[in-house]
Each structure stands twice: as C-alpha cells, then as structure tokens.
Amino acid sequence: MxxxxxxxxxxxxxxxxxxxxxxxxxxxxxxxxxxxxxxxxxxxxxxxxxxxxxxxxxLRVITMDVPTQEVITKDNVTVKVNAVVYFRVVNPVDSVIKVLDFVKATSQLSQTTLRSVLGQSELDELLSKRDAINQRLQHIIDEGTEPWGIKVSNVEVKDVELPPTMQRAMAAQAEAERERRAKLIHADGEFQAAKTLTEAANIISSNPATIQLRYLQTLKEIAANQSSTIIFPLPIDLIQPFVNMAGVFSNTNLRQGEENRTEPPQS
Missing domain, CATH: 2.30.30 (SH3 type barrels.)
Structure with missing residues (x-):
C-alpha cells in the first residue's frame, strides 16, 4: 500500500x-x-x-473609449472628437481563432471609422444630427467586427471640440439670429396692438357714451397709484358749446373790425 x-x-x-x-x-x-x-x-x-x-x-459588454481624433469635416472645419463604443462577444470561437486581440482590433477599427464618417459630414450635421451619425458609426463598425464574432450594440460621439475662432463665429451667428427673432416678435406685437386699437376705435366711435366710460376708468386707474396729482379728463361734449360761442364772438369781432376799416372818414 x-x-x-x-x-x-x-x-x-x-x-x-x-x-x-x-x-x-x-x-x-x-x-x-x-x-x-x-x-x-x-x-x-x-x-x-x-x-x-x-x-x-x-461575454459581458465591453465599454471602450475611442481616443480623441482630429478630423477635418466636409466643409473644411478642423474639430477634435472622441466617442465611446459598446460591444460584446457573441461567438467565442471566432473571437479567438479569427483575430489576435479583438479589443485592440475593435478600437483601431472604431478610430478609423470615426475619422472617415465625420470627414464626410458637415459641421452643422455633426452638431445637430448626432443620432444619425451615431447610427452610421454603429452600422459600419458592426459590419467590420461581425467576422470576429463581435456585436457592436451602440456608438456614441461624446464630445466635439471646436477651434476658438469657430466658437466666436458661431456665437456671433447665434446672437444675430436671436436679434432677428426678437425684432420679428416685436414687429408682430406692434401689428397686433395696432389692429386691436383700430377695432377698439371703431367700437368707441359707434357709441359716444363709450368714451365717457373710458374716462371714468382712467380716473380709477390714476387714483389707485396714490399720487398727489390728479388729472381729470374733461369730456369734449361739455366744452363744445363754449368753443362754438367763442368762435361766434371771434367771427363777429372780425367782421366789425373789417367794417370799421372800410368806412370812409367823415368830413
């Protein structure tokens, strides 16, 4: 034993x-x-x-940062862009026997694809249509890694760094756009106010008593301000007879003066 x-x-x-x-x-x-x-x-x-x-x-999902790439866009603007890629192994055998290091290979493919896709896009498209660019990147990278048994589930462009001169130009453009919109809104407000005032004037002119009510409302608004000065709007209808009388007296005096100047001197 x-x-x-x-x-x-x-x-x-x-x-x-x-x-x-x-x-x-x-x-x-x-x-x-x-x-x-x-x-x-x-x-x-x-x-x-x-x-x-x-x-x-x-087989778990791998999150890989794509290093910052300096790219010249289609409209000749130099930008610095980085991204993140999410992928996982779906075929272990292919990931071992068909590629030496699938993580490194996916990283290199992601960098070249990022430069290629963004080089075919304009700056405005890169800033405003980020989702469409992400889908294009994901589709192209996934096609390249499929023979290796890799499935790319998502690609996200994280940051776009613009040159300082381009940032100032875009800020000036945005400011000019805001000023243009403000002027249009102001002009539209003036138009609506003028239209409303015209309608109000037409309504008031059809009924003279309406202006009297408006005078009383104005007095109430002035009294609410606790001011020592009170402005009393006098209705024109009350002073119209005095204006007519003053006109008659002035016309009479004018005619008498003309008659005195035209009479011959008495010998």
Missing amino acids: PGYFPLVILILLLIASSLRIVQEYERGVIFRLGRCVGARGPGIIFLIPGIERMQKVD
Missing part, C-alpha cells in the same frame, strides 16, 4: 490540473492538439491532460 501512495498522489494532481471552472459570463474555447473543438461552459470542465487546452472568453 505504501508503494501505491505516490501513484495516487500523481493521479489526484493530474485530475486537479484537468479541471477548470468557467463562470456564468464566460465561455471556454477548447483546443485539442492545436485544433479547436468548440466552446464549453459555464460550470466545471474536464480537460485531457497534455492534449487539451482552454482559453476563456468574457
């Missing part, structure tokens, strides 16, 4: 070295004498010692 003890220990060591544990979010790609025989897992996997070898692949 003591002679078999080293052999038992050797067998136990071989068994222990042949067991592998694969997590739920992993898969193990098995190579048998250098030939890929598929992916296994999750759970406990037994490997034939000296014959089979396993390489683990993580």
Whole structure:
C-alpha cells in the first residue's frame, strides 16, 4: 500500500490540473492538439491532460473609449472628437481563432471609422444630427467586427471640440439670429396692438357714451397709484358749446373790425 501512495498522489494532481471552472459570463474555447473543438461552459470542465487546452472568453459588454481624433469635416472645419463604443462577444470561437486581440482590433477599427464618417459630414450635421451619425458609426463598425464574432450594440460621439475662432463665429451667428427673432416678435406685437386699437376705435366711435366710460376708468386707474396729482379728463361734449360761442364772438369781432376799416372818414 505504501508503494501505491505516490501513484495516487500523481493521479489526484493530474485530475486537479484537468479541471477548470468557467463562470456564468464566460465561455471556454477548447483546443485539442492545436485544433479547436468548440466552446464549453459555464460550470466545471474536464480537460485531457497534455492534449487539451482552454482559453476563456468574457461575454459581458465591453465599454471602450475611442481616443480623441482630429478630423477635418466636409466643409473644411478642423474639430477634435472622441466617442465611446459598446460591444460584446457573441461567438467565442471566432473571437479567438479569427483575430489576435479583438479589443485592440475593435478600437483601431472604431478610430478609423470615426475619422472617415465625420470627414464626410458637415459641421452643422455633426452638431445637430448626432443620432444619425451615431447610427452610421454603429452600422459600419458592426459590419467590420461581425467576422470576429463581435456585436457592436451602440456608438456614441461624446464630445466635439471646436477651434476658438469657430466658437466666436458661431456665437456671433447665434446672437444675430436671436436679434432677428426678437425684432420679428416685436414687429408682430406692434401689428397686433395696432389692429386691436383700430377695432377698439371703431367700437368707441359707434357709441359716444363709450368714451365717457373710458374716462371714468382712467380716473380709477390714476387714483389707485396714490399720487398727489390728479388729472381729470374733461369730456369734449361739455366744452363744445363754449368753443362754438367763442368762435361766434371771434367771427363777429372780425367782421366789425373789417367794417370799421372800410368806412370812409367823415368830413
């Protein structure tokens, strides 16, 4: 029995070295004498010692930052843009045997695609149609990584850095646009006010008593200000007879003066 003890220990060591544990979010790609025989897992996997070898692949979503790229847009504006790419492995076997490092390869493809797509877009499109550009980037990168067993789920352009001169030009343009809109709104308000005043004048002119009510309302508004000066609007109808009388007296005096100047002197 003591002679078999080293052999038992050797067998136990071989068994222990042949067991592998694969997590739920992993898969193990098995190579048998250098030939890929598929992916296994999750759970406990037994490997034939000296014959089979396993390489683990993580299936979780990988978030990768695309370094800042200096891009010249279609309208010859130099901008600095960075992005973020979300992708995961959907075919562990292809991600191992068809590409050396799928993370590095996806990063390089994302950088070149970012420069290419933004170089074909204008600055206004880059600033206002960000969702459309993100979808184009995601579609192109996903097509490039599909043979590697990689699925790109989303691409987001994070930041667009403009030159200072372009920022000042855009600020001046935005200010001019706001001034134009303010002038249009002011002119439209004046037009509506003039139209409303015209309608009010037509209504008041049809009924003279309306102007008297408006006078009384004005007095009430003035009295509410607690002012020491009171302005009393006198209705024109009350002073109209006096104006007529003054006109008659002035005409009479004028005629008498003309008659006195035309009479010949008496000898």
